[in-house]
Amino acid sequence: MATVRHRPEALELLEAQSKFTKKELQILYRGFKNPWPLSLRECPSGVVNEDTFKEIYSQFFPQGDSTTYAHFLFNAFDTDHNGAVSFEDFIKGLSILLRGTVQEKLNWAFNLYDINKDGYITKEEMLDIMKAIYDMMGKCTYPVLKEDAPRQHVETFFQKMDKNKDGVVTIDEFIESCQKDENIMRSMQLFENVI
Amino acid sequence: MAAGVATWLPFARAAAVGWLPLAQQRLPPAPGVKASRGDEVLVVNVSGRRFETWKNTLDRYPDTLLGSSEKEFFYDADSGEYFFDRDPDMFRHVLNFYRTGRLHCPRQECIQAFDEELAFYGLVPELVGDCCLEEYRDRKKENAERLAEDEEAEQAGDGPSLPAGSSLRQQLWRAFENPHTSTAALVFYYVTGFFIAVSVIANVVETIPCRGPARRPPREQPCGERFPLAFFCMDTACVLIFTGEYLLRLFAAPSRCRFLRSVMSLIDVVAILPYYIGLLVPKNEDVSGAFVTLRVFRVFRIFKFSRHSQGLRILGYTLKSCASELGFLLFSLTMAIIIFATVMFYAEKGTNKTNFTSIPAAFWYTIVTMTTLGYGDMVPSTIAGKIFGSICSLSGVLVIALPVPVIVSNFSRIYHQNQRADKRRAQQKVRLARIRLAKSGTTNAFLQYKQNGGLEDSSSGGEQALCVRNRSAFEQQHHHLLHCLEKTTCHEFTDELTFSEALGAVSLGGRTSRSTSVSSQPVGPGSLLSSCCPRRAKRRAIRLANSTASVSHGSMQELDTLAGLQRSPAPQSRSSLNAKPHDSLDLNCDSRDFVAAIISIPTPPANTPDESQPSSPGGGGSGASSTLRNSSLGTPCLLPETVKISSL
Numbered sequence: 001m002a003t004v005r006h007r008p009e010a011l012e013l014l015e016a017q018s019k020f021t022k023k024e025l026q027i028l029y030r031g032f033k034n035p036w037p038l039s040l041r042e043c044p045s046g047v048v049n050e051d052t053f054k055e056i057y058s059q060f061f062p063q064g065d066s067t068t069y070a071h072f073l074f075n076a077f078d079t080d081h082n083g084a085v086s087f088e089d090f091i092k093g094l095s096i097l098l099r100g101t102v103q104e105k106l107n108w109a110f111n112l113y114d115i116n117k118d119g120y121i122t123k124e125e126m127l128d129i130m131k132a133i134y135d136m137m138g139k140c141t142y143p144v145l146k147e148d149a150p151r152q153h154v155e156t157f158f159q160k161m162d163k164n165k166d167g168v169v170t171i172d173e174f175i176e177s178c179q180k181d182e183n184i185m186r187s188m189q190l191f192e193n194v195i
Numbered sequence: 196m197a198a199g200v201a202t203w204l205p206f207a208r209a210a211a212v213g214w215l216p217l218a219q220q221r222l223p224p225a226p227g228v229k230a231s232r233g234d235e236v237l238v239v240n241v242s243g244r245r246f247e248t249w250k251n252t253l254d255r256y257p258d259t260l261l262g263s264s265e266k267e268f269f270y271d272a273d274s275g276e277y278f279f280d281r282d283p284d285m286f287r288h289v290l291n292f293y294r295t296g297r298l299h300c301p302r303q304e305c306i307q308a309f310d311e312e313l314a315f316y317g318l319v320p321e322l323v324g325d326c327c328l329e330e331y332r333d334r335k336k337e338n339a340e341r342l343a344e345d346e347e348a349e350q351a352g353d354g355p356s357l358p359a360g361s362s363l364r365q366q367l368w369r370a371f372e373n374p375h376t377s378t379a380a381l382v383f384y385y386v387t388g389f390f391i392a393v394s395v396i397a398n399v400v401e402t403i404p405c406r407g408p409a410r411r412p413p414r415e416q417p418c419g420e421r422f423p424l425a426f427f428c429m430d431t432a433c434v435l436i437f438t439g440e441y442l443l444r445l446f447a448a449p450s451r452c453r454f455l456r457s458v459m460s461l462i463d464v465v466a467i468l469p470y471y472i473g474l475l476v477p478k479n480e481d482v483s484g485a486f487v488t489l490r491v492f493r494v495f496r497i498f499k500f501s502r503h504s505q506g507l508r509i510l511g512y513t514l515k516s517c518a519s520e521l522g523f524l525l526f527s528l529t530m531a532i533i534i535f536a537t538v539m540f541y542a543e544k545g546t547n548k549t550n551f552t553s554i555p556a557a558f559w560y561t562i563v564t565m566t567t568l569g570y571g572d573m574v575p576s577t578i579a580g581k582i583f584g585s586i587c588s589l590s591g592v593l594v595i596a597l598p599v600p601v602i603v604s605n606f607s608r609i610y611h612q613n614q615r616a617d618k619r620r621a622q623q624k625v626r627l628a629r630i631r632l633a634k635s636g637t638t639n640a641f642l643q644y645k646q647n648g649g650l651e652d653s654s655s656g657g658e659q660a661l662c663v664r665n666r667s668a669f670e671q672q673h674h675h676l677l678h679c680l681e682k683t684t685c686h687e688f689t690d691e692l693t694f695s696e697a698l699g700a701v702s703l704g705g706r707t708s709r710s711t712s713v714s715s716q717p718v719g720p721g722s723l724l725s726s727c728c729p730r731r732a733k734r735r736a737i738r739l740a741n742s743t744a745s746v747s748h749g750s751m752q753e754l755d756t757l758a759g760l761q762r763s764p765a766p767q768s769r770s771s772l773n774a775k776p777h778d779s780l781d782l783n784c785d786s787r788d789f790v791a792a793i794i795s796i797p798t799p800p801a802n803t804p805d806e807s808q809p810s811s812p813g814g815g816g817s818g819a820s821s822t823l824r825n826s827s828l829g830t831p832c833l834l835p836e837t838v839k840i841s842s843l
Binding site for chain 2: 023026027028030056057060061062063072073076090093094097098105106108109112113129130133134136137138139140141142143144145149153156157161174178183184186187188190191
């Protein structure tokens, strides 16, 4: 497989497009360019593919199986759907997640949940996402994980979010419901100071 | 955990934003981050050679010297650099490990020196990358063997000492297996060797024709018949010695069945059996023929030498391991023989007085010709026969000469392959163990952190903050991440032990009515909390009622269960929550005393109000459960006071 050398856009351009400073971009790029000590073999430099995503996540959540969630995340980051996340995609995503407004963050989350990107979150999509998240917990949880825990959670979610009870959640319903929930609003600030 | 992943932590934390809208509980606050997170270049001066690297690079592996605060011990404030009085050439490899994540082994350095450097910098040898791992291990093994040989040579006199109380049997077995351990064993070893030789030589000599005593027709006789008594005595002596040895070995063997099945013991049996059969068999004409044949088996005594010779054993093993190649050689030879024998037979069929009387008779000719022996007892006379005969001998050279080097190389290849397969299996095991260890390390770190009360609000006392503060920033953030996941899913990470307990308890129909136990964590304005698991709890309650606990104290449980279902909720611990009627059966997600509650089942149901166990600050979890378990096993009928005390 030919190594695709992907050079990112200039530092100034990225700085203008994202909300990171030059120093932060430098730190991020250094980590990105040398993504994984272990599985560098198949990864063309300059882009990150799905397997690397999965491996990274499995290191963070060793108890469970994080491959499904990593898959959804990858699709959320890979905005042009070309199978690889370039540094620009990466920065774009991170910029929203870490430095974006609440609106942007909620938009991103909605995009993550909407697997087929059709503008609606159906119960099945939500169930997939929920299962992926619960998979990350692994087997040894307390209390013991029940088979229908994800489904329960999805029901709760839809009860809260689906205002007109039509079985799908649109972006407006989503944003509106989240903005009403003070817990969620408060948690949105949690991950700001990450770099 | 391999914290080369530290560079990706921001990404993982950012992606956790995806959980936020789904979280049903409030997520914990983020850990405080140090003010300056800018990256800086560190200078490491190793014996005069300066290496410069980013601080983040070194921080990737916080459990090594360079990645942890241990390097501050080597910090030279005057020059602003870290000074190490070590080998700069080796340091290059160590630093490259931080940069690339792979530790390479230098080819031209002594492996011992490399090991010492690794030990100094806090790197475990298992970190050596796959490309260099095999060579590293080989060299280490060579070294170790060389050292071991030297040690053995030093302690030539003393053998491995058995524990004092070893039985005669064990001592005997050790004497048999390691003749060098004691003088008596050595003597026995040489005596048996001598007698084996004597027996073999006697077998050989008794067939030599000796000139008989002067008889009218001077007739040559084999010595065996001339001196039958002498040979018989010698034979008897040898067989007696062998029998004695065999019986002693049988007595001393730790596992008699295995000994009986082993090759050496079979050889022993085959060596001595003909003699006894000969004794038993009456001396009549019919059977003596068979009896004579049996004496052939006496030659197997020579195989007893393989106990005395390491080389024979190795040869035997290699032959065994190359059996398939040998088999193939034989098979191809057989094919060729049959083909040529057939051809020669039909070619020579017409000749008078030909030796090629049948195809099997032609086999002999083919074999002799193909192996280029050419005895000349059978020769073709027709022209066609001679042509095919020459083709046969030419092809014989090819057919025989080609597989032999293949077999020889197969010997060495198979031998080394076996070695390598064993090595690879061992490496795989080590690698898997390493991965498992890393995973469990991470989980354990988090669970440990939880147990130490790290998840409490920081407002509730600063004493316990000390024990949780000595985590790196990376660990703090990682734990915060895991905590967020717990809160999102309303479940907690546990270890295997607690999980299996909980699993077992749930299958017993563990009660949830004890959920009035106070949550060990401060409960915020969690109106969402009660809605968290109502349905789950209801289902469990139903299962309770129908449960047929198969464990010994199941019946008592059922009684309690049924009684508990009608109990009114005791809301004192959940005052801050909306006490819905079915909340009494709620399983409080925050309750660490769930397992504790389950095991306290045998309490008589009348003591409900006392059941609210005081909160155990973070020490709940596995700690409480284990103490409770002990108490519950000890006293099948627990008093509430016992329950309360042991839950602390």
